[in-house]
Amino acid sequence: MELSTLYRERTLDRLSEDDIGKVLKVAGWVENIRDHGGVSFIDLRDMYGVLQIVMRNTDLLKGISKEDCVTITGEVEKRDEETYNPKIPTGTIELEAHSIEILGKVYKPLPFEIAASKEIREDLRLKYRYLDLRNRKVLDNMIFRSEVIAFLRQKMTEMGFMEMQTPILCASSPEGARDYIVPSRHYKGKFYALPQAPQQYKQLLMVSGIDKYFQIAPCFRDEDARADRSPGEFYQLDFEMSFATQEDVFRVGEEVLTATFEKFAPKGFQVTQAPYPVISYKQAMLEFGSDKPDLRNPLRIIDLSEFFDRCTFKPFQNKTVRAIKIHGHQSKGFHEKMLKFATGIGMGGLGYLEVQEDLSYKGPIDKFIPDDMKVELREKAGLEAEDTIFFIADKEERAAGYAGQIRNELGARLDLYEKNAYRFCFVNDFPMFELDEETKKIGFTHNPFSMPQGGLDALLNKDPLEILAYQYDIVCNGVELSSGAVRNHSIDIMVKAFEIAGYDEEVLKQKFGALYQAFQFGAPPHAGMAPGVDRMIMLLRNEENIREIIAFPMSGTAQDLMCGAPNEVTEQQLREVHIKVRA
Template sequence: MNISNIYRDRTLDMMNEENVGETVRVAGWVENIRDHGGVSFIDLRDMYGVLQVVMRDTTLLEGINKEDCISLEGVIEHRDEETYNPKIPTGTIELEAHKVDLLGKVYKQLPFEVMTSKENHENVRLKYRYLDLRNKKVKDNMIFRSKVISFLRQKMTDMGFLEIQTPILCASSPEGARDYIVPSRKYKGKFYALPQAPQQYKQLLMVSGFDKYFQIAPCFRDEDARADRSPGEFYQLDFEMSFATQEDVFRVGEEVLTATFEKFAPEGSVVTAAPYPVISYKQAMLEFGSDKPDLRNPLRIVDVTDFFQRCTFKPFHGQTVRAIKVSNKMSKGFHEKLLKFATSIGMGGLGYLEVKEDLSYKGPIDKFIPDDMKAEIREIAGLKGGDTIFFIADKEKQAALYAGQLRNELGQRLDLLEKNAYRFCFINDFPMYEYDEEQKKIIFTHNPFSMPQGGLEALTTKDPLELLAYQYDIVCNGVELSSGAVRNHNLDIMVKAFEIAGYTEEDLKEKFGALYNAFQYGAPPHAGMAPGVDRMIMLLRNEENIREVIPFPMNGNAQDVMCGAPNEVSEMQLREVHIKVRK
């Protein structure tokens, strides 16, 4: 960085042996202080690097403490060879300081050591996030984040997409997660909402004749935190295309994500090449027990329901039965730990069979399988000597869920996951509707603005619970990176689709008036998706918690412990927006 001012004339990454003998001025923070009796050393840190500073005039160090912000003037010289530090680029040189200016003093005891800040409790780190961000690993995550977002912007622009910003204050939507609502001062008793996504606006841009739109969109949802979900707000690479099919969106998603992961993944990583595998929702729930399958795990789930309805093992009768074959050897202790895991997630037990080398079986279920059916289960599951097969039985939805959790646990405990790999797939053909037991009604499963497969004819002639939608997700290593859909741009189809979910045409006009009106003026077919930027960066940095890649995240309880949000506001502020707080 070429600079020259009263504080510094260069940054620390610009220093090397070619500068030996030069008088320079640098600035940064005191990372460490070492007093060697008559000679003192400090490690000076700026955003770009670290440089050792030697002070032979010990008065220069008076009043200087760790994390003080200082400016130094001195001469660059070679270090003694025995003191070289190969861990840093400036490890062969040092600055002999002649002058020190204290720019920003540390007045209080530091809450933690900056170099080891990641070892502290998350709430302490987040309260003093400005100190935590000085830690090299944390700072590097933010620099990395900036580079990825810059690359995404350039890639989308190169592909012909136009970046357009959509509103932050919008109307509340009755579908999806909880809105953050904003009271209006001017319109008493009315509210704005922060957008859960730019869904309606990007569709309206397509009606407006913009062919390809994108933005790095901030989204706001009042949801609880998870390891892969930050509460409150997140960013996504939102894009939409006119005159596009599902396959057109797939090609764009593949090109962008493959290019991004190939560029930014750790060296030696393997990234799924396009075209990505396309797995239907039904197939995903059967083979993986999840619509977010981790394809690094080689284990697959097999349906053995029909087989066990013909066996004499009564606990499996009338149940959906799934099976997982494992070719690794497992001890008795391993089985006990796995059973403990199974009961911890709500399973009543865990049946299994071990296959001996002579292809006979050993295990608690063996005696319930008739001899003339033992070859059949071997063929269904592809069993061979040394294998173990686990059985999961419950109602269909619950059996799939348990089998998926068991598959993941086996993959982790047996260390089966492919190393240094990013395995992508599309999940598509999601159900359009589901039955909500609490509301006792049919509701939208996913995105209400999706096009139903089969269009108006399917809506009017088929059982709604059998209808599929043109909806799709991109999944990477068991993390949902993106959701998207071919949008419902036909007004007649939209009216009927919402009618099935209990909305009248008047409801549609009132709650989604902009789309309802716009679709009466020649709406083009359009489709899109929105990969999550935070999740993408979390995967690329191999971080287990998404908050590690967000500059100023809320904690797991949706609190900004640094600035004190959410907080109370004054009675005057409440009156201005016509709000009274109920105690």
Template sequence: MNTSNIYRNRTMDKISESDVGWGLKIAGWVENIRDHGGVSFIDLRDMYGVMQVVMRDKELLAGINKEDCICVEGKIEIRDEETYNPKIPTGTIEMEAQSVEVLGKVYKQLPFEIMTSKEIREDLRLKYRYLDLRNKKVKDNIIFRSEVISFLRQKMTDMGFLEIQTPILCASSPEGARDYIVPSRKYKGKFYALPQAPQQYKQLLMVSGFDKYFQIAPCFRDEDARADRSPGEFYQLDFEMSFATQEDVFRTGEEVLTAAFKKFAPEGSFVTEAPYPIICYKQAMLEFGTDKPDLRNPLRIVDVTDFFQRCTFKPFHNKTVRAIKVHAEMSKGFHEKLLEFAVSIGMGGLGYLEVNDDMTYKGPIDKFIPDDMKGEIAQIAGLNQGDTIFFIADTEDRAALLAGQIRTELGNRLDICEKNAYRFCFVNDFPMFEYDKEEEKIIFTHNPFSMPQGGLEALNSKNPLEILAYQYDIVCNGIELSSGAVRNHNLDIMVRAFEIAGYTEEDLQQKFGALYNAFQYGAPPHAGMAPGVDRMIMLLRNEENIREVIPFPLNGNAQDMMCCAPNEVTEKQLREVHIKIR
């Protein structure tokens, strides 16, 4: 027993029936107070558990309020059997208080009840996050986060990766998301940026001869919030490998993610075993209407464009037409609500056909399909008795997007998505370039440092919009967990790729000088990826909002409600960094 600590000699998780009769000292926060006349009870909570404390001397309770931080000295006793609390480990014992010392007093009325804080407004929770974190469910998320990160760090080390920290102050990059910029005091008119990712540094580590690098990397992007994206900053398991192919990275990603999800997923959950399914970008957009496919949803999208170009239904002519087959009972009300959803996402309507027992059809567009073509649509879509098939028609890009949203809505409304499962897949073969209509030029689709498939020959001879990159994502349950690529380590290929995107070699030297110079000194082939830690934990904890698994998150408007950031600074501070507010 530790008797040297003046506040406590035991935490709640270390007290049991074997301590009955012993005098102990415990400390924590007053979770609840119950006054039963001649005797009072408090529930005292520390980080590890809760202990019922009995106060037979009313003086001991005088002046004590909920959430006061106190130290109690007393003797452990067995509870009366009718007062056992099977919900907590200490439910068969209690402490009879002999002395109480208030360590930290509550001076104000609590803004909310700690035990029900998850049920109140988020802005209030975030303003008093230090109180919100006392809630067991909220606190357990953060403890869980720590355990997952510890496991990931140990797993990567066991796999031969070396943990290396890369800089937080770096150069601003013209590619990717919007930078957070930091003015320099010493160099007037110049700025640092916070890293959107350790991209260039980890590639430079490969050039330096470090074979396998990783870190739990903080990343900073001035982006708007989403349910699965925290504004401002996030963490990723960043890793890079020299002399590695796409397949080598796949094997590493599979090993670490499967191990982590098997260890930390709720009991009884299904976790995809390696090797994960590999779906090319083009197939993903066709079959799922998104490059983030949720494989728990059994519905698939089929392309019926050619069929409707030969059909007499004019609204579908000269459009891309996608279809989704469903086998389920659907009422008139179901169709009406689904139509409302379709209109809400920008569709003009939602055509459908229902398959009768004799394989004839009924529905709004049945009369527009010639009788001699009705068997053909059944064959294309694999229709059977009792099926319903929905049609989505628009431009190619929008048809894919809208069909994906209808697929997701059908899966949710019909409750046909697999439960208690973590379905992983790789999505690869992303386009290297795309055409930006606003800028009226070709730009990089994703990571500009990716290796184009076909190398220099493809860059010189193919239509840029047809060139694929060795880029890949890991997707789990419809959430992008990771992006990565085989990197472009060849200077000639790098110069040509950036030239297609409108950069001169001089631009490349100026904006990406470190890589440009390093690649002239024997750069090895290298590849990597970076699974998002926050998203991983959000999935494992079945939380719908990523802020639930971050200790001190910004709100949806990128504000720190607790510390009031962003805030104003003094004129003196602005002068020191040569800034004037317009």
């Protein structure tokens, strides 16, 4: 595409030795200035590259400061060989400036050095994010993000999915995280909500007869920030399929994620190939102590509750006891550090035994295990000479969580994690309902629109806490990338499921009226999922904080430090939407 040459004739990445002797116009920002007396140099930077500018007429440098936006006309020259810069593509050429025009002047001191912006405190980076984005390392993350999203769109289209957009202003729902609500000017006392996900709309698209839909969907949840969760908003690759089973969704998820990670993973990284391992929620909580298992860690957790109920060690009796075996004996200092870690996460202690050469045990709880049970322990835990086994005991839910954290810590301290790999798995068979410990009422565990395993019969005849849902997550390296489900498409099942969770049919009609009506007009079976784009890119770029891969992220306290959001509005604006702020 031909563009105006008022400011530049080439971007800096399109200059090469083939241009030597040509007079060209270039534009960008002054990255560095070096004044060597009779000759001066500028490193000129645009989005695409860096070029050295030489000024033998040093008067041209007058009034120029770092980060000025300039346009320069000059002749392309070959650099002296001893001044080659192999770090940049234009390192063998330079442009002798004939004229310089300042397009955008820097009027005040820079708040930080652009090249070092990643090393300064985050609040300053976010306040001047437009300067931070000039840093090549920060910009590269944004370019990378654009390329990944373009590839996802291309891949989904190739797989027969149609991209559609769903509303940003929608109705508030009683499930999930806190909504962001938007007051209505026309309807006094009523509010829109920003979508936590396009959940109802994509299901309604399936009822509409759309066969396979996707979008790069913005989602809004009033949640606190974490390293892997941006407060306020995030993006997901949202897709849904009609006449689809759980396995159909798995195949799509595997194809698009494997293709994306193989294309964009750092060189030398391995990516799980389809079919991904499928791990039930129950198995995940037992073997990994988490519903987000990191398969790069080879350690597994076993259950020894029944075994210790028959032992004389009272602290382990009538409790859930989980154990983790490692090979090798560790130093006293290692055990002290592991005990400190265990008490730091809330555990009362961390028992262990070491297996000796003669297969006897050495450790704090050896004397509490009857001799006739020691062989049984060895067989149950698969113990061999030189092994060490750690024990975690507590109530079931806490024991599982503690064991998962001990597993992760052991894997890290012993350097057991597989290097340079993206290891995917599905976690499925989540409980449909859970009991709220405070209210003692039954509620939905995850997505209320999921199909219960066993359908209406299960809802009518089974203990709700024993009902499993056709819900599933995709996990990569211990990070939840995606959640999804086979959706409920039956009005009878929908009414009964919500009734169990404490919502009568009138509430269902009021809060989910569109789905309630649509399911009475021939709804097809449908299923889908939504891999998180931000987390995907965070993993691929090996960034520890999700804000590094978002152009204009909020701070950890959910503030836009650059534009000043949230901010106050005028009394007139409040009146227009019928709002009065309480003191």
